[in-house]
Amino acid sequence: MALLLRKVWGSVLTRSGSTSSSGSRSIRSSSDLGEDPNSSMGAFDLIPTDVFMQILRLLGPREAARSSLVCRAWRALVADNRLWIFFLQNGKEPWDCVVFAETHLRGGSPYLTYYGHTPQLSFMRIYAQRAVIPGSVIVDGGSGYCKFGWSKYSSPSGRSATFLEFGNIESPMYARLHHFFSTIYTRMRVKPSSQPIIVIIPICHCDVFQGKVMREIGVEIVGQGALKLTGFLRELMQQRNMNFESLYTVRTIKEKLCYVAVDYDAELRKDTQALCQIPGEGLFTLSKERFQTGEILFQPQMGGVRAMGLHRAVALCMDHCFNAEIVSDDGWYKTVVLAGGTSCLPGLPERLEKELHKILPPSMSEGVKVLPPPYGVDSAWFGAKIVSNVSTFIDAWCMTKKRFRQKFRRNTSGRTW
Template sequence: MRQTLDSTVNGGSGYCKYGWSKYAAPSGRCATFLEFGNIESPMYARLRHFFSTIYNRIHVKPSARPIVVALPLCHSDDTEAARASRKQYKETLYSVLFDMNVPAVCAVDQALLALYAARRTSGIVVNIGFNVTSVVPIFQGRVMREIGIETVGQGALKLTGFLKELLQRRNISFESLYTVRTIKEKICYVAADYEAELCKNTQASCEVDGEGWFTLSEERFKMAEILFQPQIGGVRAMALHKAVSLCMDHCYNYEVLRDHSWFKTVVLAGGSSCLPGLPERLEKELHKLLPPYISEGIRVLPPPFGTDTAWFGAKMIGTVSTFSDAWCINKKQFRQKSRHSGSSLVNAWR
């Protein structure tokens, strides 16, 4: 039995899922470590508080089992400063866990875990996060930062916020943003053809515990349309299909790799990527936008395990026979590596 903890621990956004790799689903879910620590406190202290809280919730000592942790896609570019920042974060993460006596740690990029959950090692992962959407090219299990990661300045929070605005325009009252998010998850979707959908009767209702029934019509698909037409929601950001097509164009022109099929599988990830109709609409828009020599063969796959996709990617890693030897680093290896590199980054983050 090995322990798997899949957490989105990037500052200020989203939720994490945690649990044992032998289980069929995560044991629990919670907000990121900002729920547990002051944003003004040092990174080391915040991560220490976060992992302590999670271990208490699953009622296990940190020293009991190895751990798989999903790394947030912080600093999407490949500049020297971004590489240094990613290294700082990762070293701080290792330092926290080894100081808590975790025997071995496997830290993997969140986008890569989503790709593994789809049983692939190459492709493009489109992760609709809490604040931003990331378009990540991955080749044979490696994030291709040299090709470029596209970042779109809107995510789940913007979608929920726009739905809130649409409800307020119709004088529909609700208790909280949680209510709006619940409505979004229950009856909202992505239109295959936005203009055609406006001419249809799209009325539907759903019940929110403690608040009763809500009836929506065009709000159901208008909310998600800002992914493709950000301007209708007053959002200044690149359209999703344009960001993905730009990434594909970079992949096609990357001369080091002659194979042009590896990037044509697009895997969606993140809670809002579960909206019905999104894979089909994105695929349709990509075929319209890209030339045939690039668009031929493109497939957009929905999140294979819904909102828990990255956790299941971690679960797959945690259950392979070579997990501890091939995927993990232990405390001794980490200390040796830090000494050889002369790293003083960890202490700086305490």
């Protein structure tokens, strides 16, 4: 660092000698960064601010932080948000994810801060806090695939077929869940008590915090996951006397051929036949089954399920959010971002958006848009990754085992299990 500054200083002296008479030289002043006018960097005041900032960028975050210990003027210069935004933009995490996390997830309640007043942030402090956040174990226990890995990784490090290996975890049993998590921890070679753990798991047919979250924020459970769709496709194939070895074969066919019809009635009149070659199984031909499989998301009765359709559940969530009056602007709940393996079915975003515009009143349907999963089947895992890397993760989001047990006892006191 000293060598670099000496070279720059020599260049500045040479340039200042040739331009001092013309008065065209730009000299850094204490008012440039809003620091104390009485503080000074001595002869380094002659270095233009943009040149000094470029030097700090080349040094990197560690050396730049050490430079802040030189004096008060250097500390004010190093603490400039522009410098640390540059370091964060060139880090491993996407910059838009960092901004969203640090402005809306710091308090642990995103819906309370989404349109609230955002305090002035020190990105130097944020960078330092994010650097020491411990790695978390993220387990996305989808009913189709389980994705797991460390929060510091760029993507999940392992995957497994959830139902084929662990059974149905949509309606969880303690023994099944215990086997599920112990297997994941063994594969990751980690002790559950040694670091934070984030779990994403579909839990159907039960209340969420005794219904409080439903009323305040808008949470509805449909009970139609990847396992239900795969099972329905199996029934359709069996009706046509199609032979297959296992549910894994059916799932593979679903992923390759199935889609969601934007207009179901119109799709019935089309020729939708398609072929799928499964190694070791042979050639399979599907026609109407391709879009009938995904149709049970909107017409559950087709699959013998007594539940509301996906579009009605989302509309009900929007109504809950509208009535909650969390913020004056009602646009915050009108963007629907899909996540999970089933949400990757082609045509689902378009169909859901179309159905929402049909059933919602004009005052609520205007501006509604449905976005496909931004990270494909791993979108839920990446969402947990964003949360686990926020600078206030430990204090705002984590709960110790002791505190969890105490809270669980309070919530279940007086109830019979």
